Amino acid sequence: MSTRLAVALRRWVDSGAGGAESRGDPRGIDWPRVVPFVLLHLGCLAVLWTGWSPFAVATAVALYAVRMFAITAFYHRYFSHRAFRTSRFWQFVFAVIGAAAVQRGPLWWAAHHRHHHVHSDRPDDAHSALQDGFLWSHMGWFLARQNFATRSHLVRDLARFPELRWLDRYDIAVPTALFLALWALGAWLEAAHPALGTGPGQLLVWGFCISTVVLFHSTFVINSLAHRWGTRRYDTGDESRNNALLALITFGEGWHNNHHRYPGAARQGFYWWELDLSWYGLRLLAALGIVRDLRPVPRSVIEAGRRPAGIAR
Numbered sequence: 001m002s003t004r005l006a007v008a009l010r011r012w013v014d015s016g017a018g019g020a021e022s023r024g025d026p027r028g029i030d031w032p033r034v035v036p037f038v039l040l041h042l043g044c045l046a047v048l049w050t051g052w053s054p055f056a057v058a059t060a061v062a063l064y065a066v067r068m069f070a071i072t073a074f075y076h077r078y079f080s081h082r083a084f085r086t087s088r089f090w091q092f093v094f095a096v097i098g099a100a101a102v103q104r105g106p107l108w109w110a111a112h113h114r115h116h117h118v119h120s121d122r123p124d125d126a127h128s129a130l131q132d133g134f135l136w137s138h139m140g141w142f143l144a145r146q147n148f149a150t151r152s153h154l155v156r157d158l159a160r161f162p163e164l165r166w167l168d169r170y171d172i173a174v175p176t177a178l179f180l181a182l183w184a185l186g187a188w189l190e191a192a193h194p195a196l197g198t199g200p201g202q203l204l205v206w207g208f209c210i211s212t213v214v215l216f217h218s219t220f221v222i223n224s225l226a227h228r229w230g231t232r233r234y235d236t237g238d239e240s241r242n243n244a245l246l247a248l249i250t251f252g253e254g255w256h257n258n259h260h261r262y263p264g265a266a267r268q269g270f271y272w273w274e275l276d277l278s279w280y281g282l283r284l285l286a287a288l289g290i291v292r293d294l295r296p297v298p299r300s301v302i303e304a305g306r307r308p309a310g311i312a313r
């Protein structure tokens with residue numbers, strides 16, 4: 001086995017293996033690393049054998065909702081943009097739920113996202129549809145060797161926490177735990193509650209494969225479609241768009257032109273008619289005392305966006 005393949009395989013378990021460098025064409029796909037991503041997609045086809053049950057579909061929907069909230073409200077608005085505050089305990093809890101989305105660890109995610117905001121749609125942007133086309137912006141960029149390592153210098157504030165560094169390095173740990181939990185739950189339900197018509201295989205297909213793959217692509221469209229398809233309220237110097245459909249499936253992230261205008265706000269729907277489920281969820285968590293200091297959108301930005309004539313700054 002060549003060293004390169006050995007390092008790639010070790011990185012399934014330990015993303016810090018082999019150091020930060022990736023040999024080979026930096027924009028080439030790191031195939032051994034990509035195998036789990038491909039398997040998750042193929043796993044959806046097993047539904048042909050397992051079939052469905054209301055319980056399995058409900059599990060998939062619930063896991064989609066909880067993990068999408070953790071990605072949008074915490075990986076994005078909290079870890080990437082510090083748009084509100086919370087305790088170290090809750091920071092960790094939501095980092096774990098976010099890690100269950102199989103989108104790597106919170107440091108990797110936030111570092112690449114911060115980089116995106118600095119270089120949006122310019123040649124250095126890691127995932128620009130304008131620069132590199134739809135497919136690259138959607139999923140080519142994170143399958144490539146050059147974006148495998150965490151851009152640690154951009155997340156020094158987060159790297160202070162050893163528990164977050166651990167989640168980031170062993171980013172397969174939480175997804176593995178979710179896989180095993182679904183397996184165990186399915187096996188128990190099959191034996192104890194056969195009337196539900198479910199079992200371990202079916203819960204894995206729906207709760208792990210289908211839910212996660214839909215979650216993947218719903219997240220990725222913000223990097224691809226939300227920089228191409230929709231309207232522009234603000235002149236942000238990039239191609240970001242507002243799109244109500246994308247906002248619905250991503251719990252508010254589809255107001256992406258708003259977000260590029262003022263990334264530090266805890267809400268991305270700036271007006272009452274702009275549906276932003278993560279914002280409502282954060283308001284609820286604030287009422288429960290779990291998060292605090294939700295950063296508002298400045299009045300000047302709101303007023304500028306109301307002006308009908310042309311595009312606002």
Ligand SMILES: [Zn+2]
Nearest residue numbers: 116120240256
């Ligand atoms: Zn963007």
Ligand SMILES: [Zn+2]
Nearest residue numbers: 080113259263
């Ligand atoms: Zn952002």
